[in-house]
Amino acid sequence: MAAVQVSEAEKVYIMHGVRDDLRLDGRGCEDYRHMEIETDVVSNTDGSAKISLGHTDVLVGVKAEIGKPRAMVPDEGYLEFFVDCSANATPEFEGRGGEELGVELSNTLYKVFNNRHSVDLRSLCICPGENCWVLYVDVLLLQCDGNLFDAISIAIKAALFNTRIPKVHISEDEEGVKEIELSDDPYDCMRLNVENVPCIVTLCKVGHRHVVDATLQEKACSVASLLISVTHRGTVTCVRKMGGGSLDPESIFEMTEAGKRVGKALHAPLMELLQKEESLGKKRQKVGFLG
Amino acid sequence: MRDTPLSNCERRFLLKAIEEKKRLDGRQTYDYRNIKITFGTDYGCCIVELGRTRVLCQVSCELVPPKDSRPTEGIMFFNLELSPMASPAFEPNRQSELLVMLNRQLERCLRNSKCIDTESLCVVSGEKVWQIRVDVHVLNHDGNLMDAASIAAISALSHFRRPDVAIQGRDITVFSPEERDPIPLSIYHMPICVSFAFFLQGSYLLVDPCEQEERVKDGLLVIAMNKHREICSIQSSGGIMLLKDQVLRCSKIASVKVSEITELINKALENDKKIRKEGGKFGFAESMPKERITTLKREEAPVEMADVKETANEIVNRTETPTEVVSSPVLVAMGTAQVGEGIVNSWGLDEDEEDEPQTEDTKTDDVMVISDSEEEEVVILNEEAQKSTKLSKRK
Amino acid sequence: MAGLELLSDQGYRLDGRKATELRKVQARTSVFAQADGSAYLEQGNTKALAVVYGPHETRGSRSKSLHDRAVINCQFSMATFSTAERKRRPHGDRKSSEMSLHLKQTFEAAVLTELYPRSQIDIYVKILQADGGNYSACVNAATLALVDAGIPMRDYVCACTAGFVEDTPLADLCHAEESGGGTSLALALLPRSGNIALLQMDARLHQDHLDALIEAAMTACKGLSKVLDDVVRQHLEEVSVLTRD
Structure with missing residues (x-):
């Protein structure tokens, strides 16, 4: 991440504030920053979403291609993740500098999203054992101000909601060779069910309390953080501990509970917003970065 | 690098x-x-x-x-x-x-x-x-x-x-x-x-x-x-x-x-x-061209010869006579090397050197070429300067 | 591609423009708060994002810094979803390296680097959607980002592409026109002095048509410079209103 130099005095100040449930920008410990989401920003893709969470900017594009399903699960499609930490975020990401972080992020995303409980992978199958849809989810990090995982997961959920996969007709030739035809109608498409797609909540341990949606400065004060992916029902699908410090088992329990609460509260407004955006339909003015 | x-x-x-x-x-x-x-x-x-x-x-x-x-x-x-x-x-x-x-x-x-x-x-x-x-x-x-x-x-x-x-x-x-x-x-x-x-x-x-x-x-x-x-x-x-x-x-x-x-x-x-x-x-x-020398030809380059005689005389007058005069100075052309020929061994014969009379004036006007080199051309340059040295000595 | 008429008989192109019409240009500066300067530019369907960091101390090896000028470091990359076919590597391949090199040379000529010895200016450009004229969109976005960062330049650097079909020069090519196999010329210009900072042309063109083609590209660039100028002035107005009271 973009390096932020925080002095010892600033660290103590932040920790004392968190102890009293008061953060640098006046939020509570479990409050998110101002979030802006927009879908269908890039027209070349099958689905896209742009999110800005405070100063963190993430752009996600989903492209659907036909490929061969995995040998072990022939009746399911799959998702491929690629996180591009672009040099826009910080000069350290120039060239191959951002690769390490990118690989770490994409591996975590694999674990969280690429299973049949989160996304209905069966609906991505065309011909069991032969053809299936492969969704290439490309995440582009434009600006980095802490809390990447949360922003990326929300953006992925929005992008998957926005994804329109063209419907396929399979026709058999005389010789038994299957031909796949994509329908040319741009409105004849399949939508994904994103009800069960989880959202990631990152809780950073600052002092003795935990903080949701940490900025870079708060991150610099914490030694350990817990990453929880929560579905809209409050089920925890994946837990991961990050950072070099240690966590008390009790605090882990506390943080998980808090994470569940926060995560659950995220989903409802998000889905509402996405539905509203969709209902605006064609008349919606696409703002993108021009806003 | x-x-x-x-x-x-x-x-x-x-x-x-x-x-x-x-x-x-x-x-x-x-x-x-x-x-x-x-x-x-x-x-x-x-x-x-x-x-x-x-x-x-x-x-x-x-x-x-x-x-x-x-x-x-x-x-x-x-x-x-x-x-x-x-x-x-x-x-x-x-x-x-x-x-x-x-x-x-x-x-x-x-x-x-x-x-x-x-x-x-x-x-x-x-x-x-x-x-x-x-x-x-x-x-x-x-x-x-x-x-x-x-x-x-x-x-x-x-x-x-x-x-x-x-x-x-x-x-x-x-x-x-x-x-x-x-x-x-x-x-x-x-x-x-x-x-x-x-x-x-x-x-x-x-x-x-x-x-x-x-x-x-x-x-x-x-x-x-x-x-x-x-x-x-x-x-x-x-x-x-x-x-x-x-x-x-x-x-x-x-x-x-x-x-x-x-x-x-x-x-x-x-x-x-x-x-x-x-x-x-x-x-x-x-x-690739075969780089073998088949003929060697040097181009003529014009040399300013107007006052060569005067300058040569000046130089000769200015210089001291060498302590040792060899009967026939051998000047070798380019490309030849002579080892141990021509000049008398001057190592470890200090006392004799000074006494050596200058008897080695050229008896003849011809230049004797003491060289065993196989090169057919041993160009003796500056014959005039040689003759003028002899003249100066005789004076 | 055979069958695609790049210029119809009535003089209309594939997307309905006339031969010398430019695509719609929309731009905005100061998109990101963390960078020193940033800009977002849309030229038709091509979307480019440029970010400038600097001038700052030379990162990495000290030996790269020049004693009398600033070093300009550029990186050009395309998002993996920017093209119709998914691109596997955002940057690092030969084409991107070449583009980065060209951008660097273009801006080395335009930025007053003598004012910042021993320092480095980083320009990072990303294409979010590629629909022809990638290089020109990058240059235009980078110009705006440099202006936003407050780095002094000799003039706006405007770039545009031009093509040649049936004796008519076309300005501002889209992707279909570029890959159609006809000529495409990319030109980066400093509008006030008429100096060409970069000239790049592919595909065959007879020598006699070169003049008309360059002329068409230069006119297009001059038109673009007005648009960029308007964007900068508008942004300044907005900011001054906010900070006045």
């Missing part, structure tokens, strides 16, 4: 010379160095010498499945390598800016201009096509690698012959060169790059810069054209500001140069074809 940097002194000298429209090797602003194109024994191998810049190009082919987006076209692959033998600045396996630029320019010049008919390279549509691979190696770097590389590439492509193929149903038979004559590639036109180097904020330009001129240049403009006066690619680089008329002027110069060079390439190809047909020897070994 890092390159030796150019000193400020050299830089100023070069720029000053360019201002006065002079170049280091005496060329004019729009002159190319001598271009020499030789072909190897294999088809598709070519060395181009542009002055001292040497570039080797090899063309090879292979049957491969085609690209998905273009199932009926062959594939052209270009690769340029800066070999470390070319210049101390080139390190192996390092992607420098120069390498990227040269590779891209070569690709753009030859691939985007569609000089080769790629459709004729298709054998079985969607399954097998010819992949033509052009490898350019820089052997010696003395400036203007781009031009040399493009000339080498297009000559090699024109020289190359691919094996003949026969298709029967689904079977493909590739004939070896002994079974059937290989077929040349169908080349529509020959794009050749001409480089213009700009100096002093674009006020002066030179064609075909040599290595030192390249170091002081501000920027480069490369125009690839063919002899039909079609521009195949233009690329300006180096952060110079150009004006539209400069670009147009350069394109006119380029068209003239390109037609000259194309003729040269065609002539070289013809020669090679002729030699191969007649069964004569061809290849790189034959093309």
